[in-house]
Amino acid sequence: MFPGYPIEDYLRHQSEIDAALKTMLTKGSYILGGEVSAFEEEFAAFTGARHCIGVANGTDAIEVILRAMDIGKGCKVAVPSHTAVASASAVGRAGAETVFVDIDAETFTMCPDSLAALLESENGEGVRAVLAVHIYGHPAHWSRLQEVADTYGVLLLEDCAQAHGAMVNGQMAGSLGVAAAFSFYPTKNLGAIGDGGAITTNDDALAERVRCIRQYGWRKRYISDCEGVNSRLDEMQAAILRVKLRTLTDQLSARRALASRYAAGLAGNGFVQAPISRSGVDHAYHLYVIKSPHRDALMAELLGKEIPVALHYPAAIHQQPGYAHLIPVSAPLSATEKVVRDILSLPLHPYLSTDAVDFVCESIRSFVP
Numbered sequence: 001m002f003p004g005y006p007i008e009d010y011l012r013h014q015s016e017i018d019a020a021l022k023t024m025l026t027k028g029s030y031i032l033g034g035e036v037s038a039f040e041e042e043f044a045a046f047t048g049a050r051h052c053i054g055v056a057n058g059t060d061a062i063e064v065i066l067r068a069m070d071i072g073k074g075c076k077v078a079v080p081s082h083t084a085v086a087s088a089s090a091v092g093r094a095g096a097e098t099v100f101v102d103i104d105a106e107t108f109t110m111c112p113d114s115l116a117a118l119l120e121s122e123n124g125e126g127v128r129a130v131l132a133v134h135i136y137g138h139p140a141h142w143s144r145l146q147e148v149a150d151t152y153g154v155l156l157l158e159d160c161a162q163a164h165g166a167m168v169n170g171q172m173a174g175s176l177g178v179a180a181a182f183s184f185y186p187t188k189n190l191g192a193i194g195d196g197g198a199i200t201t202n203d204d205a206l207a208e209r210v211r212c213i214r215q216y217g218w219r220k221r222y223i224s225d226c227e228g229v230n231s232r233l234d235e236m237q238a239a240i241l242r243v244k245l246r247t248l249t250d251q252l253s254a255r256r257a258l259a260s261r262y263a264a265g266l267a268g269n270g271f272v273q274a275p276i277s278r279s280g281v282d283h284a285y286h287l288y289v290i291k292s293p294h295r296d297a298l299m300a301e302l303l304g305k306e307i308p309v310a311l312h313y314p315a316a317i318h319q320q321p322g323y324a325h326l327i328p329v330s331a332p333l334s335a336t337e338k339v340v341r342d343i344l345s346l347p348l349h350p351y352l353s354t355d356a357v358d359f360v361c362e363s364i365r366s367f368v369p
């Protein structure tokens with residue numbers, strides 16, 4: 001009843017993917033060849049951004065953007081703590097310091113008031129950039145964050161790892177900020193069969209620097225203009241992503257239809273709150289995350305019925321042993337710490353049947369706390 005997403009996605013497009021790989025393999029160009037450049041053009045067109053530069057994964061995408069903007073040692077980057085740990089670990093890898101901002105408990109995205117309070121405080125000194133995460137596929141509150149960023153003269157960046165196809169007033173995530181980082185981890189809305197990532201931007205000079213940095217700092221072969229890294233999108237993954245990109249719009253429609261079905265099936269239930277979309281936003285529904293004060297009992301009941309629910313994430317970044325000492329919290333993160341106890345991700349992907357969604361909703365309706 002609950003097929004796995006990455007394998008199902010491969011099986012549904014197996015012949016096209018296998019054919020694309022065969023063509024790529026026989027061309028003999030295995031690093032930054034025609035597949036990567038074609039994918040970069042096609043994905044830039046999808047997001048509406050002027051440039052797309054493929055990199056090895058989403059974590060590198062964030063790091064390379066920061067390096068390209070000279071945001072490193074001595075600089076701070078404001079990040080929500082309610083996100084994948086990669087959002088903050090990439091900041092550290094670029095040499096900069098993470099400072100956490102609380103979230104808005106309704107949409108799980110960065111709270112603009114909390115950002116303004118940080119930038120107004122002593123700990124806000126040295127903040128050069130804000131990494132707004134479009135968590136679960138719901139875009140961050142862009143106009144408000146932009147206002148705050150403009151007021152304090154900081155750059156606004158997007159973490160789009162969960163937001164392929166999300167929109168704000170008709171504008172695609174990935175074309176909103178100074179630059180955006182995408183992940184193509186296999187479970188993402190657009191997933192490779194392995195690791196992959198990309199950076200999108202409308203800034204020509206920044207795109208040029210990103211291209212240099214992703215490959216040893218080379219502008220010309222064997223001549224490094226700046227310090228770089230090795231973070232290239234693989235030709236095989238690019239060939240696969242080109243096939244999958246052609247299906248993304250239909251997959252987003254399927255995700256949105258299933259999300260509406262969940263919302264109808266859960267309406268009026270006093271024990272759970274379905275996800276809320278801010279007006280003007282097109283949610284990409286990478287994940288369908290409900291909240292419940294009885295989360296642990298509900299989770300146990302659903303797992304008992306073999307419904308693959310999960311926690312994204314069981315702890316905020318500042319609560320995790322590897323980061324708690326590295327990134328001290330300077331202001332209360334009360335909304336973050338509250339939602340972490342209440343959230344539960346229900347199964348959602350384009351190949352889930354309506355029967356499966358109805359079964360999950362019935363199971364939740366029959367739950368007695």
Ligand SMILES: Cc1ncc(COP(=O)(O)O)c(C=O)c1O
Nearest residue numbers: 057058059084086087161183185
């Ligand atoms: C919000 C967010 N940012 C960054 C990343 C990092 O992407 P990757 O796993 O491709 O390095 C992820 C992936 O899990 C993510 O969900």
